[in-house]
Amino acid sequence: MSIKVRDVLELEIFKDSELIAGKNGIDKIVKSASLMEVPDIYPYLEENNILLTTLFPIHQNENAQKELIPKLVDKNIAAICIKPGRYVDEISEVMIKQADKFGLPLIKLDDAANLSTMANKILELSLDRHLNTLEFRNTIHEKLMDLFLKGKSLESLVNSLSEMIKNPIILTDTNFEIISISKELQEKDIQFVFPGDDRSIFNEKLSLKIDEQKFNKNDLIIHPIKAGSQCFGYLLTQKEFLDQKNLQVAVEQASLLIASVFFKNNAVLEKEKNFQDAFIRNILQGKIKSQVEAIDKARAFGWELEFPQIMMIIKVFTEDDLEKRNTYENILNNKQIEKAFNKSLSIYQDKIKTIYINDSLVVFINAIFDKRIQKNLLSVGENIIEKIDIKSKIGIGTSKVIKSIDQFPDAYKITEKNLDIAKILEEKSFVMKYDEYEIFSLIDKIDDYQLLNTFLDKKLGDLIRYERQNEMKLIKTLRVLIENNFNLKKSAKAMYLHYNTMRYRVDKLKDYGIDIENGYRLAEVVFAYNIYLWLKANDQLTL
Missing domain, CATH: 3.30.450 (Beta-Lactamase)
Known part of the structure; x- marks a missing residue:
């Protein structure tokens, strides 16, 4: 352990010495001691050194005396000890003021002081403290290591x-x-x-x-x-x-x-986590048929699985894999999801299970009081997004209420696909409920992607191809019109457009077979637009 200037002053050999300036530096670390035997000592001084001197090398050089303290401060020494009487009558007021200004301890030695002996005593004290520190370190290490090995x-x-x-x-x-x-x-x-x-x-x-x-x-x-x-x-x-x-x-x-x-x-938890993740994957893939078996296995992982359940899927939409991974790790390590549910709905950690799967976080929530939970899911999701605090877009989707083990696969699939669709529709981070896109559950039942593409081509194919070439945002205009029940005034406001610009775009849509005044055809157009979103989210769009 390093010694300080105050420790040096407590040595018996320093009992008749006096700290006359630089008292603010009394806790400076001292590592060694040196004698000033030549005027140009500065290149040989090391940091945290105590310099002992009679000022003999510079006693006839007033300028050198004035420069001494500032130069020692530049070398970051611990203190200076001066023995006046033989070569200088008194320590100058200039040096005292400088020492106070820079916080460099200035110690006045008595007439009988032996500089060499003092330097040796400082070095002995430093060595003793160092040995004591090593002994203390070894004692602590041995005692704690014994506990660790046991x-x-x-x-x-x-x-x-x-x-x-x-x-x-x-x-x-x-x-x-x-x-x-x-x-x-x-x-x-x-x-x-x-x-x-x-x-x-x-x-x-x-x-x-x-x-x-x-x-x-x-x-x-x-x-x-x-x-x-x-x-x-x-x-x-x-x-x-x-x-x-x-x-x-x-x-x-x-x-x-x-x-x-x-x-x-x-290491133990990581192994356990691998078993847990495999177990949950089996649930989501429909490989576990017995609800009793699932509840029993979940308990082994500290999860009180009860029905009904609600799932929440959290996705970070970014091409930066490092940012995505770090975000997921922070959420898991800091238990942000569990804390959010506990704070808002008083749901405890063993009633929630969060895992990383398929480039997203999947949260399982016990929903015995499902009406209260469903009512507050959006606000909980918004709180989670707020806590994550990254620039990339974040999407949170919630599933329908899951009443039995066999309903997990469909609920997971639909919620995940709805998230991918919402990613296309939403420009900022969002939280969505399962029933916001119920039509996609119907489209999902149609396994024939060729049939869906054919219908889409017939209703919106010309518009999609035109949009790729001209980028007039007509597809976005169609979406905003659908969201606003084809009210032109509200749609123009939503897109920050002049009403006449919206009228022009509606006329342009008519050129591609979209007549907003024909109810039956309009219903087909809306259905076709939802097919377009579904195919795009599933990477099955062939137009």
């Missing part, structure tokens, strides 16, 4: 560390959700406070409240629990107890072993 829990490691350093310990995940706390904190109210929206380690205003006592970030040692590039959480303790350097050493040693526990646990 397979003790994270709680045991946290409590043992707390006892060794006589300091309370908090272990959190990366979102500062508490995983474990030492015994002395068990009955206390512990809260992390994050002013603003940044709930991360980088929030400089982060603070910790233990009952009524508040600790700012600077009052805490916060050490990451890392294995390789993966961060599992943080180990926290208060700086005010024990020696800070020893605290830091202890926390570093503990974090390495705790990271190993996390890594081992993650």
